[in-house]
Amino acid sequence: MERFTLAQAADWTKGDAVGEAELTAVTTDSRQIPPEALFLPIRGERFDAHDFMEKAIADGAAAVVSHRKKEQYAVPALYVENTSQALLDLAGGYRRMCGGKVIGVTGSVGKTTTKELLYAVLSQKFRACKTEGNLNNEVGLPLTLLRMTRETEVMVAEMGMNHFGEISRMTAAARPDIAVITNIGTSHIEFLGSREGICKAKLEILEGLRPDGCAVFCGDEPLLWEKRESLGCRVCTYGIENPACDLTAHLHEDGTFDIVNNSLPCQTLGRGEKFKAALAIPGAHNVLNALAAAAVGLLLGEAPEQIAAGLASYRASGVRQNIYDKNGYHIYADCYNASPDAMEATLRVLGTMAPEGRRFAVLGSMLELGEYAEEGHRRAGRAAAAYADALYAYGPDAAAMAAGARACGMEQVYTFSDHAALVAALQRDAKKGDALLFKGSHGMKMERALRLFLGEDVEE
CATH class of the missing domain: 3.40.1190.10 (Mur-like, catalytic domain)
Structure with missing residues (x-):
């Protein structure tokens, strides 16, 4: 990061600076205070990082940003109306400077x-x-x-x-x-x-x-x-x-x-x-x-x-669009997030895998669909019927996904409410040479189901 001054930060954020400081870092985390850092606390729904201001100063913060205008600090301070907006304004000014x-x-x-x-x-x-x-x-x-x-x-x-x-x-x-x-x-x-x-x-x-x-x-x-x-x-x-x-x-x-x-x-x-x-x-x-x-x-x-x-x-890694072979299976891990459009796209890829084996769609529920949840999950089920040989649906909307698949004639359709039962069924049914797609919204933790299936260590 380039060096900037508290006076520049005040100009960018339309805030009021008390004292002077030269800075080479900005942090919102009171647990990580680099040298010459400006500590900018964010107020969230369940906490207000202003409560950790003294700790940040004790740990070496060179200056702080605050919307508590009546508080005084032992280091130079920049007082603003809202620290969340100030972070955006600070970044915008810094971006223009660079x-x-x-x-x-x-x-x-x-x-x-x-x-x-x-x-x-x-x-x-x-x-x-x-x-x-x-x-x-x-x-x-x-x-x-x-x-x-x-x-x-x-x-x-x-x-x-x-x-x-x-x-x-x-x-x-x-x-x-x-x-x-x-x-x-x-x-x-x-x-x-x-x-x-x-x-x-x-x-x-x-x-x-x-x-x-x-x-x-x-x-x-x-x-x-x-x-x-x-x-x-x-x-x-x-x-x-x-x-x-x-x-x-x-x-x-x-x-x-x-x-x-x-x-x-x-x-x-x-x-x-x-x-x-x-x-x-x-x-x-x-x-x-x-x-x-x-x-x-x-x-x-x-x-x-x-x-x-x-x-x-470019190479994918981790649980995002990562295709690899392990334990004799063709694994397609895409567990970071999910939507009906993304489900259909990844299922289409699954349909091209394992030409000599079977294709298993291991799908977790999709979140934040609101009133579209029923139809969105039925759509995913229909796509599974088109591109997979078996559907293993997990989560609160598994029934809707299964209904969409069955409506298209898919027979091997199963629903689960816990990873252990899902993995036990997969280990019973999947054979070496088969392809398995693991996908779902991040909250469904389908990467955990994948690790369980592969016999890898899983944190409880």
């Missing part, structure tokens, strides 16, 4: 994979940084921006949300040069009411777009496509099914694909020209994510060979 470009990424499905592919591609040419882990909310996004330095040429910043207004506040801090929206699904429909509501919330990212910035959309999504000419900014589109998109992909049977420039304004790939690319992760949905990364790379002047190398270099 310069560099910011690529904002949001969407219902695929934004994290797209973020990783963007980083893999852009790192081929630029000094790039990215959102680490799942730091994509109103605390994680500003902390990501605060990792920039004056040497950072491109920051890839993921923006997630559950409610209206969240992306609006984040994009005001990030001021993206390019804003990517991967798609409009049904994630968080409980809070946003409809897919139109979700689209409206995702489009908030354009509110912070720089005047000369560009929006990059998936043109296969009708809700985005129909709005492309009414958004008041430059828009570039990519897609597989929509041939009118600026950048398209032609898929080949060997898993490679051609990236074709129909009308994307760039210097390194002429209109009508194409280049071949490949991914180490499967699925047409990931080709769409790759197209988003390719579009941004081309807009920023990368050569096709750099983009192809970046796409090929």
Whole structure:
């Protein structure tokens, strides 16, 4: 992080500084106080980190931010109306000080994979940084921006949300040069009411777009496509099914694909020209994510060979889109999160696995679907019937998932309310050479079921 002063922080946040300090770190965690750190406490629903102010000071905080204006501290202090907003404002001012470009990424499905592919591609040419882990909310996004330095040429910043207004506040801090929206699904429909509501919330990212910035959309999504000419900014589109998109992909049977420039304004790939690319992760949905990364790379002047190398270099790991063999089984672990759209995409991949074995869909319930929960889970069940040989449904909505599968003629359908029973049934039925997909919302802890199935250590 670059050095800044408490006076600069006061200017960025419109706060009042008492005392002077030079700072090289910002932390919201009183347990982690780096040297020359500004401690910025956040008030949450169940706690107020202001209560740990004295501990942070004792542990070496060089200065603090506070909305308790009557309190005095033993170190320089910055008094603000709201520390959560101050964190965003601080990050926004710091981002402007550092310069560099910011690529904002949001969407219902695929934004994290797209973020990783963007980083893999852009790192081929630029000094790039990215959102680490799942730091994509109103605390994680500003902390990501605060990792920039004056040497950072491109920051890839993921923006997630559950409610209206969240992306609006984040994009005001990030001021993206390019804003990517991967798609409009049904994630968080409980809070946003409809897919139109979700689209409206995702489009908030354009509110912070720089005047000369560009929006990059998936043109296969009708809700985005129909709005492309009414958004008041430059828009570039990519897609597989929509041939009118600026950048398209032609898929080949060997898993490679051609990236074709129909009308994307760039210097390194002429209109009508194409280049071949490949991914180490499967699925047409990931080709769409790759197209988003390719579009941004081309807009920023990368050569096709750099983009192809970046796409090929990305490897999934952990419990997100990770396909591997273990104990004689083909495992597809994608347990980080789930929505009906993501379920269908991963099940389609499962359908291509284990040509000589059977395919098991081990699916946990999807959360935050509200009134759409019944139909969303039935839809997942129907997709399981289309692409799997057996469905093992877990969680509070397992019955709806099972009903959708049975309505499509699937016979081997089972529901479970605990991991132990689920794993016992799987270990009884699955044979060496079979493929098993483990997927569900994070709260379903399907990665725990996977570890139990593989005989790995599991924390109780």
